[in-house]
Ligand SMILES: Cc1cc2nc3c(=O)[nH]c(=O)nc-3n(C[C@H](O)[C@H](O)[C@H](O)COP(=O)(O)OP(=O)(O)OC[C@H]3O[C@@H](n4cnc5c(N)ncnc54)[C@H](O)[C@@H]3O)c2cc1C
């Protein structure tokens with residue numbers, strides 16, 4: 408192995424990822440002690456560039472972190488005014504009366520926002536308190552001390568060519584050492600994956616579950632815009648067996664955020680999540696809003712769905728997992744940002760107490776204790792059965808029993824036991840020979856779009872000449888195993904069209920990876936049935952450049 412010489416910098420706390428979790432942790436640390444040195448590293452070209460969320464946010468954690476956020480100009484401008492739930496059929500829609508919904512599902516008091524813009528604002532607050540934020544710094548390696556504890560990370564490696572040689576702009580990167588290191592990478596973090604495996608943090612837990620969320624931002628006609636209206640749907644076009652649903656949030660300035668989530672435990676390898684999303688937009692309930700409007704941005708990101716049963720051990724020697732790197736999304740509410748922030752704050756408090764006692768590099772077990780008596784724990788516990796019930800009983804059974812379970816939890820503090828998730832998402836595909844291919848309508852170019860056209864609206868960019876950040880453990884597997892067994896599902900599950908099987912007359916099929924288009928959603932790392940694709944960070948500043956997602 409190459410012996411690389413790097414400069415090192417020492418901090419009290421090093422945080423990987425400037426999402427709501429990392430930013431809240433950084434702010435809390437500096438609130439507790441302005442003297443602490445805190446460094447926050449972000450792979451996006453700026454804070455917010457890689458943030459993709461709905462988002463209707465519950466301000467509970469923000470109220471606690473920055474009580475005067477309104478006076479400080481936080482971009483929470485649209486209180487939710489109307490909450491609608493529908494079960495869709497191909498052309499009709501059944502509205503569920505709000506009275507049937509347990510109060511925990513209500514969006515009263517929540518705000519429709521761009522989470523990316525909220526993160527940009529949080530970054531300003533953090534910098535104002537003295538946090539050092541380095542955007543464009545992808546953390547590519549975990550560093551360990553001799554005793555095995557996490558010591559820091561390597562970030563900012565640039566200018567390596569595809570063949571491994573150094574280009575003129577080569578930078579070896581820096582070592583950032585922390586007395587504690589917080590991993591706040593969000594869903595399926597690449598360093599989190601290594602740390603969870605190394606320290607066996609998922610032992611005794613259910614496998615983490617995921618969905619793939621795809622989203623477009625639209626500017627719609629003023630006459631159909633209803634600022635503050637929130638709509639969630641289930642059912643068509645997914646059918647009753649595949650889990651998922653949609654959201655449509657009316658923000659300010661005639662902007663509407665429309666998104667679709669497909670649970671990644673689907674079975675039919677012919678399912679094409681992106682095309683399900685495109686088809687969904689033609690439902691009259693949605694098309695009537697989008698018609699005559701303009702799609703401004705597109706993107707995709709996986710979302711953690713394992714919830715209560717899948718939360719790993721939250722600390723390891725030298726640091727902690729915070730936010731969706733551990734997975735704190737409340738699935739029926741499609742909300743995780745409030746819990747991401749709150750877990751960041753709790754980890755910060757644990758680290759502050761440890762540092763004040765002169766400790767460093769050891770286990771922050773008090774963070775996990777705090778989690779277990781926190782609002783996050785209760786939030787996840789009350790809805791713990793919704794996802795496994797849906798997976799096992801389908802839409803109708805899952806919705807009915809899941810609803811009953813949430814009511815019981817809300818009213819009496821207990822539910823119908825704790826259901827298991829079962830298999831990990833990569834293991835749920837049936838062989839293609841047992842499934843029917845699905846024919847999708849062609850996008851019309853007005854309401855629905857083909858993948859590559861849409862990817863252009865994510866402003867994604869990667870160097871042509873750099874080592875691939877989508878690594879195949881065995882390059883033969885896509886064609887020799889995945890193609891005959893599952894009709895190589897990567898061609899369809901990737902929302903950016905990165906993976907192609909090229910079939911030319913007289914030639915053997917070939918697997919092609921268009922890594923430049925990758926929007927960093929992490930679905931391939933999660934869903935590849937052979938677990939042969941490993942997502943690692945490309946050089947910093949690459950990937951999507953979401954303006955306000
Ligand atoms: C489609 C969709 C809709 C959603 N809707 C809602 C909603 O309406 N309300 C809600 O509350 N929640 C919603 N969520 C969930 C919410 O977005 C997440 O719970 C929340 O963003 C998690 O925050 P986080 O800070 O843990 O991670 P993230 O927000 O994912 O932030 C992680 C950051 O770390 C960076 N990073 C990752 N790896 C590295 C690395 N190795 N080096 C440097 N930087 C790195 C990333 O670029 C990113 O900026 C939704 C999610 C999706 C996908």
Ligand code: SF4
Nearest residue numbers: 901925926928929931
């Ligand atoms: S290559 Fe993987 S991480 Fe990138 S967009 Fe496609 S599925 Fe998502």
